[in-house]
Amino acid sequence: MSPSAFEAVIGLEVHVQLRTETKLFCACPNRFGAEPNTLVCPVCLGLPGALPVANREAIRLTVMAGLLLGCEIHRISRFDRKSYFYPDMPKNFQISQYDRPLCLGGGLEIEAGGTHKRVRLTRIHLEEDVGKSLHFETTSGVDFNRAGAPLMEIVTEPDLSSPDEAMAFLLALKQILVYGGISDCNLEQGNLRCDINCSVRPAGSSALGVKTEIKNMNTFKGVHRALTYEIDRQIRVLRGGGTIRQETRRWDDDAGATDSMRSKEYAHDYRYFPEPDLLPVELTEAQIETWRADLPELPAARRARFVREYHLPDYDAGVLTADKGVADYFEAVARSCGNPKAASNWVMTDVLRVLGEQGMEIGHIRVTPEALAKLIGLVERRVINMPTAREVFAALFEHGGDPETLVRERGLGQVSDASAIDALAAQAIEAHPGPASDYRNGKAAALQFLIGQVMKLSRGKADPRLAAEALKRRLGIN
Amino acid sequence: MSRRSDGQNAIASGAAEFPMSDPAAISLYELGESLAHGDCSSTDIVQALLDAIARKDGRIHAFLHVNAEEALSEARTADRRRAAGEPPRSPLDGLPVALKDNISARGQPCGCASRILDGYRATYDATVVARLRAAGAILLGRTNMDEFAMGSSTENSAFGPTRNPWDTDRVPGGSSGGSAAAVAAHMVPAALGSDTGGSIRQPASFCGVVGLKPTYGRVSRYGLVAFASSLDQIGPLACDTRDAARVLATIAGPDPMDGTCVDVPVPDYEAALRDVERLDGLRIGLPREYFAAGLDAEVERAVRDAADCLAALGAELVEVNLPHTPYAVATYYLIATAEASTNLARFDGVRYGHRVEGADPIEMYLRTRAAGFGPEVKRRMILGAFALSTGYYDAYYLRAQKVRTLIRHDFEAAFARCDVLLGPVAPTPAFRLGEKLADPLAMYLEDILTIPVNLAGICALAVPCGRTAAGLPIGAQIIGPAFEEGRILRIGAALEQARGPFRGAPTL
Numbered sequence: 010m011s012p013s014a015f016e017a018v019i020g021l022e023v024h025v026q027l028r029t030e031t032k033l034f035c036a037c038p039n040r041f042g043a044e045p046n047t048l049v050c051p052v053c054l055g056l057p058g059a060l061p062v063a064n065r066e067a068i069r070l071t072v073m074a075g076l077l078l079g080c081e082i083h084r085i086s087r088f089d090r091k092s093y094f095y096p097d098m099p100k101n102f103q104i105s106q107y108d109r110p111l112c113l114g115g116g117l118e119i120e121a122g123g124t125h126k127r128v129r130l131t132r133i134h135l136e137e138d139v140g141k142s143l144h145f146e147t148t149s150g151v152d153f154n155r156a157g158a159p160l161m162e163i164v165t166e167p168d169l170s171s172p173d174e175a176m177a178f179l180l181a182l183k184q185i186l187v188y189g190g191i192s193d194c195n196l197e198q199g200n201l202r203c204d205i206n207c208s209v210r211p212a213g214s215s216a217l218g219v220k221t222e223i224k225n226m227n228t229f230k231g232v233h234r235a236l237t238y239e240i241d242r243q244i245r246v247l248r249g250g251g252t253i254r255q256e257t258r259r260w261d262d263d264a265g266a267t268d269s270m271r272s273k274e275y276a277h278d279y280r281y282f283p284e285p286d287l288l289p290v291e292l293t294e295a296q297i298e299t300w301r302a303d304l305p306e307l308p309a310a311r312r313a314r315f316v317r318e319y320h321l322p323d324y325d326a327g328v329l330t331a332d333k334g335v336a337d338y339f340e341a342v343a344r345s346c347g348n349p350k351a352a353s354n355w356v357m358t359d360v361l362r363v364l365g366e367q368g369m370e371i372g373h374i375r376v377t378p379e380a381l382a383k384l385i386g387l388v389e390r391r392v393i394n395m396p397t398a399r400e401v402f403a404a405l406f407e408h409g410g411d412p413e414t415l416v417r418e419r420g421l422g423q424v425s426d427a428s429a430i431d432a433l434a435a436q437a438i439e440a441h442p443g444p445a446s447d448y449r450n451g452k453a454a455a456l457q458f459l460i461g462q463v464m465k466l467s468r469g470k471a472d473p474r475l476a477a478e479a480l481k482r483r484l485g486i487n
Numbered sequence: 488m489s490r491r492s493d494g495q496n497a498i499a500s501g502a503a504e505f506p507m508s509d510p511a512a513i514s515l516y517e518l519g520e521s522l523a524h525g526d527c528s529s530t531d532i533v534q535a536l537l538d539a540i541a542r543k544d545g546r547i548h549a550f551l552h553v554n555a556e557e558a559l560s561e562a563r564t565a566d567r568r569r570a571a572g573e574p575p576r577s578p579l580d581g582l583p584v585a586l587k588d589n590i591s592a593r594g595q596p597c598g599c600a601s602r603i604l605d606g607y608r609a610t611y612d613a614t615v616v617a618r619l620r621a622a623g624a625i626l627l628g629r630t631n632m633d634e635f636a637m638g639s640s641t642e643n644s645a646f647g648p649t650r651n652p653w654d655t656d657r658v659p660g661g662s663s664g665g666s667a668a669a670v671a672a673h674m675v676p677a678a679l680g681s682d683t684g685g686s687i688r689q690p691a692s693f694c695g696v697v698g699l700k701p702t703y704g705r706v707s708r709y710g711l712v713a714f715a716s717s718l719d720q721i722g723p724l725a726c727d728t729r730d731a732a733r734v735l736a737t738i739a740g741p742d743p744m745d746g747t748c749v750d751v752p753v754p755d756y757e758a759a760l761r762d763v764e765r766l767d768g769l770r771i772g773l774p775r776e777y778f779a780a781g782l783d784a785e786v787e788r789a790v791r792d793a794a795d796c797l798a799a800l801g802a803e804l805v806e807v808n809l810p811h812t813p814y815a816v817a818t819y820y821l822i823a824t825a826e827a828s829t830n831l832a833r834f835d836g837v838r839y840g841h842r843v844e845g846a847d848p849i850e851m852y853l854r855t856r857a858a859g860f861g862p863e864v865k866r867r868m869i870l871g872a873f874a875l876s877t878g879y880y881d882a883y884y885l886r887a888q889k890v891r892t893l894i895r896h897d898f899e900a901a902f903a904r905c906d907v908l909l910g911p912v913a914p915t916p917a918f919r920l921g922e923k924l925a926d927p928l929a930m931y932l933e934d935i936l937t938i939p940v941n942l943a944g945i946c947a948l949a950v951p952c953g954r955t956a957a958g959l960p961i962g963a964q965i966i967g968p969a970f971e972e973g974r975i976l977r978i979g980a981a982l983e984q985a986r987g988p989f990r991g992a993p994t995l
Contacts, residue, residue: 051611055833057604057712058591058613062746090829092875096848101832151837280875282884285716285826287746 014212015247017240018220019169022204023182025161025192026138027070033137033159034061034104041198045143045152053157055099060286063088067159068111068290069300070191071135074161075112076301077189078130085291086111088135088284093277097140097151105162107281110134111290117185118309121177128178129166136160155199161191167206167217172236179203179229188305188333202227207236208253209243218243219253223260223267235260239267311336319349328357334371335361341378346385355381359399363406375409376402384412391472397421421470427479430463430471434479437462449484456480515676515730519578522569529562529569529581533625536583540628540674543995548649549659549669551588552596553628558583561625568623578733580623585678587666588629589636590721591710592616595626599712600644601634603834603859605841613710614745615679615721615738622737627675630665634861635831636686636714638662639933642924643863650920651693652993653959657917660690666724667694671960672995677725677734681711683718684819685912685937688949691724692912692962695951697731697979698724700937702969703944704749706735707742713830715823716747718941728950728979732756735972751970759973763981767801771978772905776812777936783915789953789961790911796985797909797978805905809897814890815939816931820867821874821887822942828871834859866927895943898968907975908966911936912949916959936964946972950979952986 029039035052051059075082089107112133119126138158143150163182169175183194183201194201203226208218223239226232238260243253258267306314308330315326315336330336335356343352360381364371384405388398393416401412401421416422437459438445448455456477463476513521521527537555544550565581575581586592589599591609593616598604612620619626633643641649641664649664651657652672659668663680667690670678680687682700691698699722706721713719723734736757741750773794778787798804836842836855843858845851860868874883901908913933923930940947945968952963963982967975 054838056591056610056839057597057599057607057833058589058609058708058710059611060709060745060747062744092829092832092872094832094835094849094852096835096837099833099838100829101835102829278877280829280872280877280880282825282829282875282880285747286713 015209015240015244016212016214017170017236018167018208018210018217019171019175019236020167020206021163021165021169021175021178022206023163023165023179024202024204025074025163025186025194026198026200027067027159027161028190028192029064029066029070029159031064031066032157033064033067033135034157037157039158040154041195043154045150045154048154049156053099054153055101055156061104061284063287063290064159067135068292070159070189071111071133071161072292072297072300073189073304074163074186074191075115075133076297076304077185077191077307078112078115078117078133078163080112080115080130080133082112082292082297083109084294085109085289087289088287089281090284091136091279091281093279095139096149097142097153097156099140099153099156103137103139104284104287105136105281106134109289117178117181119174119177119181121171121174126168126174128168128174131164131166133161133163136162167208172233172240175205175236176229176233179232184308184331184333188307190305196228199227203232205232205236205239207239207243209240209247218247219255221253221255221267222257224257224270226260231260231262234262234265235267238265242267305333308333308336319343319353321349321353325353325357328361329353332371338371338374338378342381342385345379345382346389348385348389351385351389352382355385355402359402374406376405377409380405380410380412387412387416391474392416392422394469394473396469427475430467430475431479431483433463433466433471434459434476434483436466438480438483445484448480513676514726515579515582515733516727518582518676519575519580522581523575529565529625530559532581533558533562533583533627536627536675539672543652543672543674546650546655546995547652547668547672547674548647549630549665549672549674550585550628551598551600551631551644551646551665554595554626558625558627565623565625575623577622577624577737579619579737581625582623583625583627583675584619584734585627585630585666585669585675586616587636587663587678587680588632589681589712589714590616590679591712592626595629597629597712599635600632600646601834601859601861601864602645603841603856604839605859607840609710611710613721614707614742616710618738624737628669630663630669630678630680632665633662633686634864635712635827636662636681636683636719637827637863637867639685639689639930640918640920640923641665641668641690642920643861645861648920651917651959652995653695654917654957657919657959658693658922660693660913660917662686662690663698663724664690664693667691667696667698670694670696670724670726672993677723677730679721679734679738680724681714681719681721682937682941683714683720683823684941685934687722687724688937688947688962688964689913689934691949692951692964693917693960695954695960695962696724696726697728697951698722698949698962699731699735699972699976700940700947701735701739701972702749702946703941704747705739705751705946705970705972707738707740707745707748709742709744709748713826715826716830717826718819718823720941727983728948728976729757729760731948731979732760732976735976739972749970754973756973756976759977760980763800763977763984765801766797766978766981769797769802769907769978770805770905771797771802772805772807772901772908774807774809774812774901774908774910776809777908777910781914781932782911785953785955786911786914786916786961790909790963793952793963793982793986794909796982800981800985802978807901807904807908809894809901809908809939811890811893811897812935812939815894815942816935818887818890818894818942819934819938820870820931821883822891824867824871825874825884825887826871828868828875831860831864831868863927891942894939898939898943898945898966902968906967907971907978908964909978910964910966912962912964913937916955916961940966945969946975948972948975948979950982952982 140153140156208220640658641661666678671694843854
C-alpha cells in the first residue's frame, strides 16, 4: 500500500525585523532590550484616538529587500487591517498588507548538498510587530516595547524539499538581508523568526499532501530539527495507515518534538480590509530607480569581484565575503595598504582566528583597518619582522592604538644595522662551531640554525635577511 | 459695532451689567471684545458659566464632566497674562470652549459616554486640543454624546440622555447633542463636536445653533476616538458663523500625526464673512432628492424661505439632482460599521477602562465587552464584522465603497452647475425622547440628508433658518465642495445677517 519513498514539500514564512531608528507607525525607538513598556506612546499602545503614520524608511528597506531578491515592486500598495484578539495586540487588529503588498514574486538561489536550486518567493509585505506576553506566578503582563516594530514578512513558494535546503535558504536570506543593511538578523534578539509549512507526498507525485504549520521558530537549528522530526512523523503516520490533520503545531525544543497546539476548531476569519487611517503607498518609477542605484553588492558578486580585482583564490574570496563586515574590513585594509594579498593573509588567518577564539563580531574589533594596513606596511618596509608584527597585532587587539607608535615606544624596530648584525653573527658562529663547520662542509640547513641564533641574540629584532648575509660572508661562502 | 440687536433673544445688552447677565448669551466674538475692553475678566466669564451650568444642567445634562477647578485656574492665568500687558494669543485667548467626550485632553476623562472607558483618562492631547490650548482657550468641560458617537439623539449615552433646551421632552439630536445643547442653553459659547454621518449638523439644527462639518482632512483627527475613520471629522458648534469660523481657523490645518489630514493652507475664514449684503453671481443648487417625500412641511417651508432670502440677495437658485441619495444610508451603515468593528476592538479590558475578570483572556474579553458596550454599539459592531466576513466582503463592503464613489460623483456633477447646495439638515425638527428608540431604522433615516456629505468627504454647515409653530429650531444645510469652508460660512453669514441670527436663549 504505502509507497517506499516520500518527499517533503516545505514553504517558509520568514518574519524579519527591519533596521530602522523608529517604529513602523510612530516615533518610538525601534530598539531591543529596554525596560518593559519604556519605548511606547499612544500610537503603539493603541490608545483611544491615536493614529498611525507610515515610516518611510521601513517602506524603503522593504523595497530594497524586494529589489535584492528580484521581486516586482507594486507602484501602489496598501496597508490593511487584520483582525484578531490577543492580549499582546494593542488594537486587536494588526496593520499588515493583504492583497497589495509592496513586493511580489522574486526568488533566491541556494546551494545544499552540492546542488544549486532556485527558491521562488510569493511576496514580501510590511506589517507591525506585536507586544510580548510575560507570565508570572499568578499574573501575566504585556511588554509593548516591540509593539509596532517594523516587520517584513517573506513568503516562499513550497519549493524546499529538505531540512538542509530550508537551512540553506535561511542562511542565504540572512546573508543578503545583512548585506543590504535591511536587518541585523540577530536571532537572539528575535530579529528573524519563521513559520514552517510542511507536508509529505510519495516521491515523484505531483499532488500536495496535507500540510501542517509549525509556528514561531527562532533558531535555524530549531528549524532544521523541527523539520527533521515533522517530516519523519508525517511519514510514520502515513506508513501506519493514518492521515495527516491540517493543524498548527508547536516545536518543543527540549522534547525534540512537535505537538498539536490544540487550536480551536473554527478557522480564523481575519476580516481584512484597507486601513482607512493610512493612504495607499505610492512609489514613483524615479523613486524606485534611486533606491535601485543604492543597492549593495551581493555576496556572490562581491566574491567574483575579489577574485578579479584583488587576484585572490576563489576559496579565499569566498571566506572573505561570507560576512559583510569581514568583507568591508578586508577591502578597507587592502585599499589602505595597497597589498591585497597581505591584507587577505592577515584577515583570513590572524583576524578571523582571534574573532573565532573570542566569539567576537568584526564590528567590535579594536584593530582598525587603518592600523592593520600600517602594520602590513611596517613588515613590507622591514621595520619589523613577522613574529614582531604578530606581537604588535596581539597588543592592538587588546588595547587598540597605532602600530607605528607602539613599535617606536616599545623599541620593537628591526635591527637593520649591518655592523651590529655582523657582530651578532660572529657571536653565533663562535658559540656554535659545530653547525658553522657543518655549513662550511655544504650542509645548507645548518644556516637556518645559525640565523635562529642571531635572532635570539637580537631578541627577535634582527632582520633575518641581513643575518643570513652576514653569516654567509663570515663562513666564507660569498 | 456689536450686532446684539436681535429682538428675539434675551441677551442683556451693555457690558456694564456683566457678569450679572447671562454671559454665554454673548458670542466668542463679543466676549473677546469685553475682555479686550476690560469690561470683564476670563475669571468672571468662567465663573458665570459654571454658575449657569449649576443652574441649568440638571435639566439638560449636556455635560458629563466639568473642569471647574482647572478652568478657573486657567482663567486666572489668562487674566494675569492680560494684566501684565501680554498681547492675546489668539481671538480665543481666555475664552471657554467645551469638548465632546470623544476628544482626548491630557489628564481629563475621555469616556465617549461609554461604560467600557470607566476610569480612563487621556494621557495626551488631541491635536485640536493642543491647538486650542496654544490659542489660550479654556477647556470648560466634556459634553454628552451617543456612546462612541453612534446615534442621532444622544439617547445612547451610557450616562443618560441630554435634553433639548428648547423643549426638554425632546432630544437635542446627536451624536454631539451635549455640545449643541450646551451652546444653545448658553452654558458655553462654543464647543467641539465630531461628525461621522451628521453628528454635528443635526444636533446644531435641533438646538438652533451653527454647526460645521469640515472637509475630510481639513482638521486633524489625532486624539479623536475613532468611530469610522474614513468619515469622522471634528468641527465647531457655536452661536453664529463668525464664532464657528474662529474655532475652525484655530483647529484646522495639516498635522504630521494624522496622515489623512491634508496639507492645504488655512484661509482667513473671518475675511470671507465680510460684505455679505449681496450674493450676486452665486449659484445655489437645490437638490430635488433633499426635498422629497418624508420631509416635514414646516422644515421644508423654512428651508425654502431661506433659499428665497438668499435669492433676494442676488443668488441664483438652480435645481440639481443627487441621484444616488437613496443608497446613502445603506452605504454608510456598511462602511461606518465595518470601520467601527475594528476601531472598537481595542476596548478589551487589557490595558485601560472597564474590565470584568474571566478564567482566561477570551472569557475576560467576552465579559468585559458584554458589560461595557451598550446595545447600539454592539449592534453596529456585529453588523460591521459581518460586512467584512469572508464570503460577504465583496457583496457588502466592496459594493458599498463603489456606491460611495458614485455618491461622490453626484456631488462633483452638481458642483459643476452651482457653487453650493442648500437643503434641510434633517427631515424633521427635534423629536421626542424615546420616540425612535425602538426602531433603529427610523433613527438611521434621520441622517439621510447629512450622510452623503460624509461619504463624499466634502464640507457642510448647519445654520438656523427658522422655527416651527411650536418654537422648535429648524436648520438649513449649506453644502460646499472640498475645502470651501469659507464659501459656506459666507453664505451662512449672509443668511444670519438678512434674517437675524436666531440666537435666542431658551427659557430655562
